[in-house]
Amino acid sequence: MKAVSKSQIKRDALLKATICLVNNNGFHATPMSKIAKMANVSPATIYLYFKNKQDLANQAYIEVKSSFSNCAFKDFEPNMGVEEGFKKIWMNIATFKLKEVDHAMFLSQCDNTPMIDEESRQEGLKHLQPLIALWERGKEEGLVKPFSPFILYAFTVYPISFLLNTEMKGWCKVDKPALERAYSAAWDAIKL
Amino acid sequence: MKAVSKSQIKRDALLKATICLVNNNGFHATPMSKIAKMANVSPATIYLYFKNKQDLANQAYIEVKSSFSNCAFKDFEPNMGVEEGFKKIWMNIATFKLKEVDHAMFLSQCDNTPMIDEESRQEGLKHLQPLIALWERGKEEGLVKPFSPFILYAFTVYPISFLLNTEMKGWCKVDKPALERAYSAAWDAIKL
Amino acid sequence: MKAVSKSQIKRDALLKATICLVNNNGFHATPMSKIAKMANVSPATIYLYFKNKQDLANQAYIEVKSSFSNCAFKDFEPNMGVEEGFKKIWMNIATFKLKEVDHAMFLSQCDNTPMIDEESRQEGLKHLQPLIALWERGKEEGLVKPFSPFILYAFTVYPISFLLNTEMKGWCKVDKPALERAYSAAWDAIKL
Amino acid sequence: MKAVSKSQIKRDALLKATICLVNNNGFHATPMSKIAKMANVSPATIYLYFKNKQDLANQAYIEVKSSFSNCAFKDFEPNMGVEEGFKKIWMNIATFKLKEVDHAMFLSQCDNTPMIDEESRQEGLKHLQPLIALWERGKEEGLVKPFSPFILYAFTVYPISFLLNTEMKGWCKVDKPALERAYSAAWDAIKL
DNA sequence: CATGAATGAGGCTTCATTCAT
DNA sequence: AATGAATGAAGCCTCATTCAT
Structure with missing residues (x-):
């Protein structure tokens, strides 16, 4: 039974409007006035909650x-097996x-x-951090290639963004089987 | 012996300035006046070469x-072996x-x-297109996983951008051996 | 034994804050919100005591x-000698x-x-008024030049502001001897 | 035969408008838009000639x-007699x-x-500087009181502003004889 | 072709003032 | 009496674009 203050609600509305508009137009093409309008407040009100646009x-x-x-580490336990843990996080x-x-587009x-x-x-x-730690363990256990975390990330997590993008643009549909296929590519990329 | 017209030179200077400034500040935070200045040209001149900022x-x-x-398809021959061709393109x-x-940052x-x-x-x-065609052949020959080109691209080419980004930010150095490691991840991700 | 009401205290705090801030920033560069803050009061409260900023x-x-x-007429008696009275007031x-x-800067x-x-x-x-009356008597008694009070004021009292300003800016120090010198200039300016 | 550039004319119009409006409303109560309007230019144009309002x-x-x-030193010669020179400058x-x-109000x-x-x-x-130098000579020659230039200025030049103010407000008229009277006060204030 | 000057439209931000409590 | 939250109006400034030369 969370009591959410009126202020909190307004702040959230502003953040949500920001995310939505920045996604569609980019940061600099999103005027404060539009953010205000979408959040149903006066432009001046924004400055009660945030110092400035930045x-x-x-x-x-x-x-x-x-x-x-x-989300990323939901139901993940540090003592899971490396591959099991990795699959959970990846999924x-x-x-x-x-x-x-x-949210993903905004990030x-x-x-x-x-x-x-x-x-x-x-x-x-x-x-x-937890994912990187998991990889370290994977390397020690000889399950994961001895690569820098940057490379491991680049070939496992980062590609997901691309799939999201293409789905957004309607070029393809990422359903459950596609996800499994993608996961297999990710794991194959880094497993020893 | 290409004779490069004066016009061409100016156009190129403008494009170059645009790329440089957009990389550093983003599109909407890059004023036409600055682009003009960097290209040693009056703001009005831009409009002789381009319809508008967009x-x-x-x-x-x-x-x-x-x-x-x-660059991507330099020295690539359509009749190369699939893995050989892929490695060439990837590299x-x-x-x-x-x-x-x-250029990469701009893209x-x-x-x-x-x-x-x-x-x-x-x-x-x-x-x-040529890369996609190569993958198709790879699938037919049983060398490449039977995935959509989107997935194949996501786990082979797209990750390179991430490595570039991290190098740009000074977080890691991508030297020759790192490149080889990265390639191996890419190939492992999609090979059968 | 003056009993100072709570209201009076708040009113005074507001006036004091106003003086201080206007001195430092000028009237139009002093927001009501800052006045309120300095007086430890909500902006809305100001309007209980004053109609508006003006x-x-x-x-x-x-x-x-x-x-x-x-202050100006402290210990001054209308029946004092003209020069004595003038010196008292001037000092x-x-x-x-x-x-x-x-207060002086504010004025x-x-x-x-x-x-x-x-x-x-x-x-x-x-x-x-009392100073002007004194001057009138001085003129009648042939001690003071028969000039309009504006001129008399301009060359006796008004210059003090300049000395204050220069001292404020740290350009000079106005100590007791300097004050005596200044007074002598003032009196010489108008005495017959 | 001065050739006054178009730019110079506009710059001057802007300065003039600024002076006029600041005199009547104060700096912070004078919007750029009004300055622009009075100078018959777009607000944006101001920024071609000046960095910002400040x-x-x-x-x-x-x-x-x-x-x-x-103006102050028109027809003044450094080798004039002290009193003659002072009167010239003062006048x-x-x-x-x-x-x-x-201009005077603005200053x-x-x-x-x-x-x-x-x-x-x-x-x-x-x-x-030249006035201060003149005073120095006056002191050496025993004609001027041995006071700091701040005091000398306060009781000779500074009072003129007050007379200007009162005339502005219509409280008095400063005609030629009044000016002579004022000068006599100024000189008496500092002469030995 | 080329330009420097000019500007209307619009963006960010502040602030005097009011309102609901 | 007192206030914190809210805002409409307005201010400063920038910028894509055009125009006269």
Whole structure:
């Protein structure tokens, strides 16, 4: 029984509007006035909740990134077997990206453009720690290729974004079997 | 002995300036006046070569995308063996992204934000046809997993962008051995 | 034993904050919200005590001007000798300006910019009546030049503001001997 | 036969409009849009000539201050007799303030509010050097009281502003005889 | 071809003031 | 009496684009 304050509701509406509009138009092409309109507040009200436009974007980024990692490690236990754990995380991430399309697109745009403060970006980085730790164990156990986490990430998690993009554009449909196929590619890419 | 017209030179300077500035600031945060200044040209002159800012971006995208595919299929022969051909193309692309960083970053930004016309984006797509054809042959010959080209692309070529990004941010160095490791991940991801 | 009401205290805090902030930033660069904050009060509360921002400034002006004339004629007796009376008043004013720097600066700003209603300004004028009367007597007694009070004021009292300003800016120090020198200039300027 | 460029004309119109409006409303109550309107240009045009509002004010200040000192030392020769030279300068200044009312009011407002950069203010200071030098000679020759230039200025030049103000407000008229009376007060204030 | 000057439209942000509590 | 939240109006400034030369 969460009591959600009126303020919290408004803040959330603003963040949601920001995400939606930035997804569709990009950060700099999204005026504060439109964000306000979509959140049903006056433009001036935004500045009660956020210092300025940049702050609004940073906060949205941090919020979404955090919800992302919450999903990513759902039901994951550090003592799981390496492959089992990896598949769980991978599927979690894929599910997140395919279900929470808005959030995923927003993250993708944040990570590929100079719209987010370096500081906030750093903040978002630490979230993947458990996955990296899992890979380390995998390497020790001789199950995972002895590659840097950047390469491992590049060939397992990062590709999901591409699939999301193509689905968004209606070029293909990512259903359950497609997901399994994609997972097999991911695991094959890094397994020893 | 190509005679390069004065006009051509100016057009190129404008495209180059656009790419550079958009990379650093994003499309909407790059004023025409700055592009003009960097190209040593009056703002008004831009409009002699391009219809408007959007057109300038589109043209830059098409130009870069085309130079990209020129590189991608350098020394590739349609009758090569599948793995040999794939490795050549993959390495070409990786080399392009790591050498022509400016161009690669620009493409990445174009592909991850709504800054480019859908029409121009379509234009850029057809360039990958030979790679897709190669994969088709690979599938027929039982060398490549029977996956959609989207998945194959997602787990082989797309990851290179991530490596470029991380290198750009100074988080890791992609040298020759790292490249080989990355390639092995790519091939393992899709080979049968 | 004055019992100072809670209301009075708040009103005074607001006036004080106004004076301080206007001194440092000017009238139009001083937001009501900052005045409220400095007076430890909600912005809305200001409007319980003052009609609007202009009214707040006017009241502050009147208040300060009145405290100014209280000082100016301290220990002055209408039947004093002309020179003795003049020196007393002059020194009172100088002391006020050098001790109550905040108030003096505020008056200076009010008198040199269009921030105060003409009406309130008129209100502040009558305070100098006793000095003008003294000068009249001085003229009758042949001790003071037969000039309009404006000229007499301009060359005796008004210059003190300049000395205050220069001291404020750290350009010079106005100590007791300097004050005596200044007084001698003032008296020489108007004595017959 | 000065050829005045079109740009120069526009710049001057902007400065003039600024002075006029700031005189009537104060710096912060004068919107750029009104300045533009009075100068018959678009608001955006202002920014071709001035970096921002502050710069506009600073430039106006410097310009006016400089025209002020040009007037102040008209026909003054450094080898004049001290009293003769002083009277010339004093009358020049008085004439300037009474004739160029707009400029004089503007300077007064600049010098009494925080609207001008400290840097620009410093710039305006050096203009009085010849007067200070004259006073120094006067002191050496035993003609002028041995006071700091601040006091000398306070009781001779500074009072003129007050007379200007009162005339502006219609409280008195400063005609030729009044000017002579005022001068006599000024000289008596500092002569030995 | 080329340009520097000009601008209308629009974006971000602030602020005096009000309103619901 | 007191307030925190809310906002419409307005201010500063930028920029894509055009025009006169």
